[in-house]
Amino acid sequence: MKKLIAVIIATALTSSAALAAGIHTVTLDVTNMDCAVCPITVRKALEKVPGVTSAKVDFATKRAEVVFDPAKASVDALTKATADAGYPSHIKQGQ
Template identity: 45%
Template structure:
């Protein structure tokens, strides 16, 4: 029984590790200096989700950062930065 549990764990681990590869999911951090109050992320989030296949957007107001998860085959980090810029928030992609 212990062996089976180990095997199941390994399979689950392998699946978790390989998932991002075929889904082409990428996460980037955008530096958004113009993000100064709690309302800013709402506007930025709206702009980001208009970009094709953005899956997740998290914000750190303190660091003035947006952490965005998207499908790498559908869009790019520079397209995301462009979208926030068009919404009034110029952004730089963190390396």
């Protein structure tokens, strides 16, 4: 019984570590946002990209924080999505 519990715990730890390693967060500087509604458009465009878990867009800083699975999405896909919506973006300097 103790061995079974040890195996279950080891499997759970390995699985959670693998899941955590598969998720990335990137901050994008977004241009052309000039009103309070613009972040909604940017967020919706980012959320449509397959692999995006969440997107938070801040009008005051003109930045988007995107959590995504790099096996399903790329930074290029994220910046293309914002550009296609009329809001070009690029990775925040220093990332």
